[in-house]
Amino acid sequence: MDGLGELRARYLEAVAGAADEAALEAVRLAALGRKGEISLRMRELGGMDPAARQVAGPALNALKDELEAALKARRAALADAALEERLAAEWLDVTLPARRRPAGTVHPVSQVMEEVTAIFADMGFAVAEGPQIESDWHNFDALNIPPEHPARQEHDTFFMARLPGDDRPPHVLRTHTSPVQIRAMAEHGAPIRVIAPGRVYRMDMDQTHTPMFHQVEGLAIDRDISMAHLKWVLEEFCRAYFEVDHVELRFRASHFPFTEPSAEVDLRCSWEGGQLKVGEGESWMEILGSGMVHPKVLSAAGVDPAEWQGFAFGMGIDRIAMLKYGIPDLRAFFESDLRWLRHYGFAALDMPTLSGGLSR
């Protein structure tokens, strides 16, 4: 049969040169499709005389087989190449961290609570908790603030509703973290060393007051705890918290019903250029209330004041957060403004530790 050699060479070359699956399919159709060149030649076999057909038939079949094998091989090669290309393009370093950067930030109040907890944990204080809806007795009476005591007025208390027929004093939204002292001592007895960070509530609202804010209570009870221990602990705390080598505290005689004697504590600082510097300068900034726990408070919590004594303190967390991080308005703390949170918030996976650094 004429021209088979030329046909073979042409199609094998076309197969080898097909750059993709579509080009390869076009070659197959041109040769072996219903109207393909080789298919047409095969159809012509019927009109040949038997002698010629005996030569041309097997030759055409052999060419068809050869071309089909070439197409198959080329198709496999193209598929391999496509896979190689994908593997190269979609390469992934599985040793890279899989987690995307967290989008949120840690609120300054949470950050400061973590910082405060880390510092006091280092001094052997455990964390205690109490309910935010507190009984009148825990919030006031047990802390030596009986009904009609003037201190009750100062607390601007939110009272809970009472059920009809219930004539007990209404529960309150706790006005300070001090009731946790009572709960911790009642539960664990003495000796005890705890801090109690948490939310407190008072009916008050201006640039430095919000109806909900945060305090941290401290309590250390043992047989021989004195004001000297209180002073050391607070100095140590301020040094660590404000991240300075030197601090100076001033204890000012004061009055709290739950401590005797009582002291308010001021920190030496300067406000030069609107910038707070702790440990230097001529200004004093009040940071907390403190004192030796009143014997009546120990008794109310089931701890014998003839055997045990110790100190307590209460500090505003929002306030020390504003001071350390230069945040001017307390109300913004609780407005959930994303721009504010991005500006003042902390990286979510950066836990404050004394060894790793508190604030960075």
Ligand code: DAH
């Ligand atoms: N509970 C007080 C307040 O809310 C703060 C306070 C003062 C706590 C003296 C104490 C303390 O434990 O000893 O203003």
